[in-house]
Amino acid sequence: MSLRSPLRRVTGLGSAKDGAGHWYAQRVTGMALVLLGAWFVLGLATLGGATHGNVVEWLGSPGASALAVILVLTTAYHALLGLQVVIEDYVADNGTRLAVLLVVKFALVVAAAIGVLAVLRIAFGVPA
Amino acid sequence: MAERARPLSPFLHYRWQYTNTLSILHRITGVLLSLGFLLLVYWLAAVAAGPDRYASALETLSSLPAQAVFFGLAFSFCYHLLNGIRHLFFDFGVGFELKTARASGWAVAAGALVLGLLVWAAVRAGLGGAA
Numbered sequence: 001m002s003l004r005s006p007l008r009r010v011t012g013l014g015s016a017k018d019g020a021g022h023w024y025a026q027r028v029t030g031m032a033l034v035l036l037g038a039w040f041v042l043g044l045a046t047l048g049g050a051t052h053g054n055v056v057e058w059l060g061s062p063g064a065s066a067l068a069v070i071l072v073l074t075t076a077y078h079a080l081l082g083l084q085v086v087i088e089d090y091v092a093d094n095g096t097r098l099a100v101l102l103v104v105k106f107a108l109v110v111a112a113a114i115g116v117l118a119v120l121r122i123a124f125g126v127p128a
Numbered sequence: 129m130a131e132r133a134r135p136l137s138p139f140l141h142y143r144w145q146y147t148n149t150l151s152i153l154h155r156i157t158g159v160l161l162s163l164g165f166l167l168l169v170y171w172l173a174a175v176a177a178g179p180d181r182y183a184s185a186l187e188t189l190s191s192l193p194a195q196a197v198f199f200g201l202a203f204s205f206c207y208h209l210l211n212g213i214r215h216l217f218f219d220f221g222v223g224f225e226l227k228t229a230r231a232s233g234w235a236v237a238a239g240a241l242v243l244g245l246l247v248w249a250a251v252r253a254g255l256g257g258a259a
Contacts, residue, residue: 027216027219030212030216031216033209034209034212034213037205037209041205041247041250041251044251044254044255045247045250045251045253045254046254047254047255047256048254048256049254049255049256050186050254050255050256051256052175052178052179052182052183053179055175055182056175059172059175068172072168072169072172075165075168076165079158079161079162079165082155082158082159082162083158083159083162086155086158086159108162108165111165111166111169112169114169114172114173115168115169115172115173117176118169118172118173118175118176119172119176121176122172122175122176126175126176126177126178
């Protein structure tokens, strides 16, 4: 016997509403970040000096700019999914949990937007 | 007869062991890396702001406390990366045998320390010792 209501069964959503989607997205972004993270760390390691010119030359090329934008967005999404689970596990009070979740999500969206705009600015020409 | 206290949640009566150590480390490094993401955005914004603003940001990032933070981030990055891959294998049902899981756990911990040092040193060299 199932304790779930017929409506719940027909919509196919568990108690967490979209647990499988969250779980799956965490892993897909994780796999992407294995590659993106390796690319970024290798790029930093082979920069040959942290001068502004070097960084712009590297991140200003179309391929690197594209990967950097994807890195920023994927990291933000992966962090959002992960932090959400941590917060849901450790913040017991409903109101506090909602507040913390909102603050973290807003902060990540703002950070991601700044990151993307920064990369675009590097791609389209930084003021010298 | 007094009612026996009901068990609360697993983490309150389970014995501390390597499995939950690795698990909580994955979470802690994940949270640290989220903060590291803010640092990445700060760095990108500094690059986009032009050479002068970038130079002053680089000075901040070269301070001794910043160096310690970078080492922590390099370790967190490598630990989260390696253990994340370990968990991807788990997701496919591979490596659940006690011996395998224990061995991969140790490999992740040791590998993260070694790789973390390497990444920290390599990035430091790549940036010309500036960060």
